[in-house]
Amino acid sequence: MFPRPIQQRSPAARIAYQIALPVALIVWLLPLLGVAMTSLKPASDLAKGNYFGLPSHLAFVNYVDVFRNSPIAQYIWNSFRVTIPTMIGAVALSCMTGFALAIYKFRFNLLVFFIFVAGNFVPFQILMVPVRDLTVQLGLYNTIEGLALFHIAFQTGFCTLFMRNFIKALPNELIEAARVEGVSEIQIFWYVVLPLMRPAIAALSVLVFTFIWNDYFWAMVLTTGAGTQPITAGLYSLNGQWVAQWQLVSAGSIIAALPPVLMFFLMQRHFIAGLTLGAVK
């Protein structure tokens, strides 16, 4: 193990480590803690210049105000309406593409795979004008469907990379055995491979959820107005309205951050397994 386990070191080192851990964490999360605290401060505290002290009382009313005075509930609902179909769509499509690219040897197999991988890394701006144009022509500009369709297509790139490598690592004998038994290819996919992909599906679902929830660029490009905009774009316009009302901006930020944070803590193992794909040989 590297570094040497702290248990093998002097007692002084052990105590120093136990102290350093929480201190480092507080420094690391200082900006976040500051915002969390601000979100609970009554407006009067901020007016008096109490920016960094403790709140004079816990003003949960800020959160109530955010919901009462802004369409934040609608923004969040929009985020869910974009995120969940994208999650399902991209994972479903990539189960299939990943299966095809991992199992079958056909011409251009690697080429198709590399196009998925490379496309996944391109800067969004090179897609922006044509995708916006296409969405307008399909009559889907400023709709949830238009945004979700693009996200599904784009996320399929990353998900295919992930799925293909995952399926490639499964023992090929399983598939061969099934073929020998006369099981059809579609049944092999459905009954043999898909059940084994459950961990990959879970990992990708949480990752895609987080990516899409946090997407800001495409929300700005393909939607406008509170009826369709997800929370990230919504927060941007609310920030413009709430000039200097930091207690509201902070509360809004915390609300916007909550769903992916919950997702992360509930599905931590899958989340990390997904992110660190390829980090070990």
Added chain:
Amino acid sequence: MSSPLSSSASPTAAVGRGAPRSHGYWRRNQRRFAPLIFVGPGALMFLIYVVIPIFRSMSISLYHWDGMGAMKWAGLGNYAELWSDPAFVVSLKNNVLWLVLYMLAVPAGLFIAIFLNQTVRGIRIYKSLFFFPFVISQVVVGLIFTWFYAPDFGLLFKLTKMLTGHGVAILADENYATYGIIFAGLWPQIAYCMILYLTGLNNVAPDQVEAARLDGAKGWRMLWYVILPQLRPATFIAVVVTVIGALRSFDLVSIMTQGGPYGATRVLSYYMFEQALSEYGYRMGYGAAIAVVLFAIMMIFISGFIWKMYRDETER
């Protein structure tokens, strides 16, 4: 579960291969068509929304176009204009700055990963909390740091005032604003690199470490000669995602400064958006030209990544 496997899983069934021969055309040819059926829907979506738009952007960049009216041929006019456009030059410079400084996330992530790679009580919670900044949206990260940097009452302003006598409002200062944004961007990026390295450290071969220890290796030498070579896959991914993150930087610039003050914090991705889709006008052709330049820069790194993948694939 009534899977088709369990119904015929006896060894004798395997001997009787070829028995169900009479299932027509599909059954005989399914292995030829199956790849197309499975890859088709995903590939089609990807083609329409990703591959074709790349080429369309390239062609749009050769025109003057406001996004609605007729397109007017411009040849390389948009590209020629780029080089005499000071805002483009500033954006390009800032992108280089982003790339260079963002790389700090890799060693910083490694450092934190080493710090956290212990087995004391509660360490799992610490690891998750250190990872936290990566999970939240860049919009929220941007707002958090805007508050942190705010003039008059921001924590940084107060700190600098305490130390030097006058506070620095970093986002309002054209010399420092980009550094302020990059610093904010490093926060989640370091978290990402950290998690990659934590996973890598988890998989370092313990016998090699012990052997090196017996040979008297420790500290920096151990890290450099024994650990880092084993962490190479993690380092590779960390560098790739950091480069991409640096070149994709848009959210933070948009939230924190909107390219200001005086355009000092623009990056290519933001400048492109500004030109093509904002109150500054609808210059789609010019915007597309900026995007093509950004794409060309990114392509250098993408090709490297694909090249490495290709080698790994064909070696096996």
